[in-house]
Amino acid sequence: MKVLSGKAAFKGVAIGKIREFGQKKVEVNKTSVSDAEAEIARFEAARDTASAQLGALYEKAVADVGEENAAIFEVHQMMLEDEDYLDGIKGMIRDDQVNAEYAVSVTGQNFSEIFAGMDDEYMKERAADVKDISARVVRILAGVEEGGAAMDEPSILVAEDLAPSETLQLDRSKVLAFVTRKGSTNSHTAILARTMNIPALVMVSDAVEVDGKMGIVDGKEGKLIVEPDEETLKNYQEKLEAQKKEQELLNSLKGRPSVTKDGRKVNLYANIGGVEDVEAVLANDAEGIGLFRSEFLYLQSNDYPTEEEQFEAYKAVAEKMNGKRVIIRTLDIGADKQIDYFELDKEENPALGYRAVRICLNKREVFKTQLRALCRASAYGRIAIMVPMIISVWEVQTVKEILEKIKEELREEGKEVGEIEFGIMIETPASVIIADELAKEVDFFSIGTNDLTQYTLAIDRQNAKLDMFYNAHHPAILRMIKMVVDAAHKEGIWAGICGELGADTTLTEEFVNMGVDELSVSPAMVLPVRNKVVNM
């Protein structure tokens, strides 16, 4: 037994025979041709074939992995039509009187070096694209069929690296997992593996001479186990069995409404931290986004993000969610999540300090920029705004006044503003106790159980010495949730939970019985929670 380690690109376990994926290497020899024009015609015919193949691949990819992931093949097609690339090849055939295979291979190499030399990780990956299209044309010219692995049975595929076109052409029913010796977690293959739900490992540099051997891919630990001993194999077979059952069950829940047996409906939403998480939200069939943390916009930039930058991010999410509710939480930072350009002072007790809406109401300009971006984005989808860390009614009223002014301002500028729901986070004991008054001011409540628990129990989760006192299911918290839900319903508004407790499936039944209208959880937890709901 040998255990090889690499980086996990997509979790999950796979067991099976290992197959080396080999793209048949076409030996390119330089030969001289007497009729350069005929050779150019031969190249052009091969290029047309390659372009047609890519067009078909694009169609297949759109169906398999969606338009966004498929776009790379359209880009490949355009590269094949690039005048500089074509001129390079044709010029070489004409001037040097060489064969088309050689001209394509050298020109492809030259162009790929331009990309490989750029100081940009993303662009470096593009070097592989140029090589990929050039190799395709060379294969066609040489009359060599597209390579692959001899996969008579579902196998674990090992390769140096896989080009996106290679990944997509594989017969999915025959691929148990991908393992590449090179590649990165950002490579197309890794991204596609995630979309296709196939366990994948990258950078397993020692995976050599493994063809035909038994193997186990552990996509959680990032390990490839070659020729496992009996005990290890048994252990993983159990894991695989459990994984299969779980996945089957969850897949059967996609597209099903989250309704209990006696007909009570719960909105199952997802929490996200950035635009790129939306794919996972859709893949897991969440019914909306219950918490879009807007902090990432501030954390990843060196200065206050502009209205335009924010607008683009909110709009992108709203559009991708296509009419489903997207609840965006306004800036929630404080001394514990420091951002240099905010120049926040160090605090003795940041949890009780200058943070979230308290900063927003002091730095009005920063807040207004965010609200303007949110209002503008509301024209592109169903956006709801949610304000964190509320303790008093006046805070809510002040935010509403600012928001109304901004809407008016935007309309005067001729900008479209959509319908916007307005809600607050309930995460302080104060807001729970005055929830009846707050409910008169807003369209919804979302309970942030993490902070609410910390403030109510007076326990800092980072302090391990307090573990014995901590109880996530403390009756005080559960009663508070009930109070909030009742106060909301009395005023005819809805109440949800977006903290960690929302994903606690041992509490799902209790929450639904309390009348909680919405649960917002991490994308991967949507289906497990739905499973609880439909079975109660």
Added chain:
Amino acid sequence: MKEFSYVVQDELGIHARPAGLLVKEAAKYPCDITLKCGEKKGNAKRIMNVMAMGVKKEMEVTVVCEGDQEDEAAAALEAFFKENL
């Protein structure tokens, strides 16, 4: 000649997908369309050219349209940049 400047907002800069869309858009017009970014120059109708410029977030790009339909081309591309980049 018609030109405009734009500061790229997209996280990844002018990466593969928008470069492809940009080339498609540029190809609709007969005029010459050149991108300038710092020292670098590129033909907006050639994808490898555009990608090899390596335009990143917050870099300023100047787009120069020269020839037939330059007004339409500049207007369409300006809208394209605002929408996609």
